[in-house]
Amino acid sequence: MSSTGTKLETPGAKPHPKLRALLVEDNALDAALVVRALFKEGFDVIADVVQDEAAFTKALLAHNPEVVLADYNLPNWKGMEVLTVLRREGLDIPMILVSGALGDVTAVECIKQGATDYVLKDGLARLPEVVRRALREKHERSLRHQVEKDLAKKADELARSNADLEQFAYVASHDLQEPLRMVAAYTQLLSERYKGKLDETADKFIGYASDGALRMQVLIQDLLAFSRVGRNTAASEGIDCNGVMKEVLQTLAAAIQESGAVVTHGELPAIWGDRTQIAQVFQNLIGNAIKFRGDNSPAISVQAEKTDQHWLFTVSDNGIGIAPEHAENIFVVFQRLHARTEYPGNGIGLAICKKIVERYGGRIWVEAQAGSGSTFKFTMPLHGPDEKPEVQP
Amino acid sequence: MKPVPALFIVDDNPADLGLAREALARCAYRGQISSAGDGVEAMAFLTRREKFADAVRPDLVILDLNLPKKDGLAVLAGMKAHPELRRIPVVIFSTSQLARDITRSYELGANCYISKPGNLNEFFSTIKAIEEFWFGPVKLPPRGE
Numbered sequence: 185m186s187s188t189g190t191k192l193e194t195p196g197a198k199p200h201p202k203l204r205a206l207l208v209e210d211n212a213l214d215a216a217l218v219v220r221a222l223f224k225e226g227f228d229v230i231a232d233v234v235q236d237e238a239a240f241t242k243a244l245l246a247h248n249p250e251v252v253l254a255d256y257n258l259p260n261w262k263g264m265e266v267l268t269v270l271r272r273e274g275l276d277i278p279m280i281l282v283s284g285a286l287g288d289v290t291a292v293e294c295i296k297q298g299a300t301d302y303v304l305k306d307g308l309a310r311l312p313e314v315v316r317r318a319l320r321e322k323h324e325r326s327l328r329h330q331v332e333k334d335l336a337k338k339a340d341e342l343a344r345s346n347a348d349l350e351q352f353a354y355v356a357s358h359d360l361q362e363p364l365r366m367v368a369a370y371t372q373l374l375s376e377r378y379k380g381k382l383d384e385t386a387d388k389f390i391g392y393a394s395d396g397a398l399r400m401q402v403l404i405q406d407l408l409a410f411s412r413v414g415r416n417t418a419a420s421e422g423i424d425c426n427g428v429m430k431e432v433l434q435t436l437a438a439a440i441q442e443s444g445a446v447v448t449h450g451e452l453p454a455i456w457g458d459r460t461q462i463a464q465v466f467q468n469l470i471g472n473a474i475k476f477r478g479d480n481s482p483a484i485s486v487q488a489e490k491t492d493q494h495w496l497f498t499v500s501d502n503g504i505g506i507a508p509e510h511a512e513n514i515f516v517v518f519q520r521l522h523a524r525t526e527y528p529g530n531g532i533g534l535a536i537c538k539k540i541v542e543r544y545g546g547r548i549w550v551e552a553q554a555g556s557g558s559t560f561k562f563t564m565p566l567h568g569p570d571e572k573p574e575v576q577p
Numbered sequence: 578m579k580p581v582p583a584l585f586i587v588d589d590n591p592a593d594l595g596l597a598r599e600a601l602a603r604c605a606y607r608g609q610i611s612s613a614g615d616g617v618e619a620m621a622f623l624t625r626r627e628k629f630a631d632a633v634r635p636d637l638v639i640l641d642l643n644l645p646k647k648d649g650l651a652v653l654a655g656m657k658a659h660p661e662l663r664r665i666p667v668v669i670f671s672t673s674q675l676a677r678d679i680t681r682s683y684e685l686g687a688n689c690y691i692s693k694p695g696n697l698n699e700f701f702s703t704i705k706a707i708e709e710f711w712f713g714p715v716k717l718p719p720r721g722e
Contacts, residue, residue, distance in 0.1 A: 365672075366590075366592045366593075369596055370592065401695060
């Protein structure tokens with residue numbers, strides 16, 4: 185036989201696609217028998233027949249076979265070497281050993297080394313089904329591979345899109361601050377310099393402009409804070425909530441003293457998270473409890489309990505409460521339930537809490553009745569990614 | 578007789594320069610205020626080149642970082658490399674809060690770094706604090722000439 189191999193093809197002009205096979209076989213008759221066995225069971229075959237590595241590689245790259253059928257022993261080569269070449273070329277093509285008796289141990293060893301299946305030369309009746317199954321499994325592998333690739337690509341696009349959005353929100357908020365600073369400063373200067381010197385209308389106009397600018401400044405700062413939540417600036421660690429509580433109460437010291445608030449807490453657990461963000465959640469919830477107080481001095485309680493799935497934190501107060509129909513709204517960014525003249529703030533505190541809690545897979549909600557205080561609850565996972573968190577108090 | 582104090586403010590934003598002048602007017606500061614809008618003009622003024630031949634040597638420089646033509650850090654480095662200019666105290670006054678800007682400023686020899694406050698009242702009180710400190714208890718270096 186020539187070193188470039190021969191071609192075998194089944195007769196007939198069947199319209200459906202031919203099975204491209206690559207035979208590694210030195211015996212012409214055996215090769216023909218293989219093709220005939222396939223043809224009998226409905227395969228329309230076009231096959232190259234080769235006997236050595238060079239010819240095999242050439243045919244492999246030139247004709248892109250769907251299946252390789254190899255004899256175990258050849259004068260100039262070993263059938264199992266096919267797998268070496270396939271690996272080298274990075275090709276996932278089923279390889280079926282078509283051979284004389286090899287013995288179970290050798291057969292199993294060949295499968296372990298990567299042969300898809302093994303058919304005896306005097307049992308070629310099995311071959312078509314074996315080829316069918318090999319092709320089917322290859323097809324499923326390709327589909328799965330494609331799905332995984334698409335998924336990875338989508339995840340990648342999503343991550344990039346998210347990063348773009350956060351970058352945009354951050355840059356927009358950041359860059360808006362500068363011109364806004366000018367407007368706020370000079371409307372305030374206008375107000376101070378010309379108050380009472382122009383007419384009442386002018387005073388009013390300047391007043392509105394100045395107020396608007398100042399409110400915008402706070403809004404932009406809040407937006408910046410909100411857009412920063414997703415930016416993974418600090419690594420998560422194990423944190424002791426009792427320590428965090430101490431810091432939060434210190435931060436809120438002025439408001440606590442001014443309102444006569446009493447803040448109590450039970451024993452709080454160690455959880456896994458970004459310390460600054462966890463502190464932010466406590467600070468916003470307790471700060472709100474102080475702000476939205478009724479006639480009495482605020483009495484605020486922070487508790488934690490362990491359930492099967494998570495840590496459940498509760499922040500309850502005796503303030504003005506929230507009507508049940510607003511329970512969902514309050515977590516939406518910039519949603520406020522009261523006029524600015526009644527209670528200050530932009531309505532971003534709870535939206536930030538929600539974003540932080542959900543970042544860890546937790547949930548936050550309120551159990552409330554209008555006029556009789558609010559109870560905010562949120563969950564946090566029991567463990568970090570490596571089981572037991574190491575505690576930094 | 579004590580020479581009139583001379584302050585040199587470098588800022589590319591005329592609105593911010595206006596705010597600084599307004600703030601200083603509200604303090605007890607009765608000295609000179611010169612200004613430049615970019616880094617090249619700032620160095621020309623400090624080294625008394627060409628049209629700035631009669632410029633007074635400032636006692637204190639308030640320096641913004643984001644300047645056109647030559648940025649604040651380059652001006653700072655230029656001053657510290659100059660035998661007469663390097664003794665002049667420099668206060669960096671910038672909107673930037675980036676750690677690398679702060680670090681680099683101190684590394685290049687700035688006397689201090691101050692972030693421009695967003696709130697007008699805080700801006701005024703910050704300028705006032707600068708004026709009261711540097712022209713109060715501080716002994717400024719004698720003008721070399």
